[in-house]
Amino acid sequence: MALLAVPQPFDFELTTERFRSFGRDLANLSVDGALHRVVGARKLVGAEFDLDGFYRWSRGDPVLKRLTKTLAGFRPSLAPDPFETLVTSITAQQVSLFAAFAIRNRLIERFGRRVGSAYSFPTRERLARAREEELVAVGFSRRKAEYVLGLVREPVDLHELASLPDEEVKRRLVSIRGIGEWTAEWFLARHLARPRAWPVGDVALDKAVRAFYPEAEDIRAFGRRFDPFQNLTAHYLLTGARVAPP
DNA sequence: ACCCAGGCATTGG
């Protein structure tokens, strides 16, 4: 971390808050204030977000104006690897993040590689050799185990998606069984850092938006007012709902 | 014993 150049402003505690709020996270282990991560540190601290532009733009919205002050320096952490992003999202579909983290930790312990006090996330190659029963044993539903095993067999180059526009990324991801709009939007938001990603259908985002904007009706339509900062807005509302509720 | 939680595919109208 000492050699990592992070743009200012930056608040380490706020940026890593999510890794501590839903139980222990084996792949993003927070110990004694230091964040241990095997690879991808720059992504992890959200270095590529345009916070200055967001803060200037947010002055026109009283809710975000307050949140950007309260959460000053919060850089949404990004997921460094596309495969890990998708598998992690599958674990989080429908269930609480407490349950998702527990299942994900068991997946990592079972199929990942231990590196010091942290673990590397299971590779696509390793999970390609996993059996459905083994995934069920760590807590996946049978259906979700099918999704993961189907994903590892998809002939798609997940790294190539980074070069495509938002809509094309979504189109390709949603064509994969087990990946719907919610998962695709979070991929755009948390892996590719696309400014306009807006995870419609997310129950936590839905609740956060309604908490801060009681007048909100359709969340998809409401997101347009945050253009072109939907991604940062979603993250500030979600974290705000936890640490600085209205 | 419920109910909810950062969805999705499947089925049936």
Added chain:
DNA sequence: CCAATGCATGGG
């Protein structure tokens, strides 16, 4: 096109 249903875990 939309409504109903099953899924499996963790916390309240």
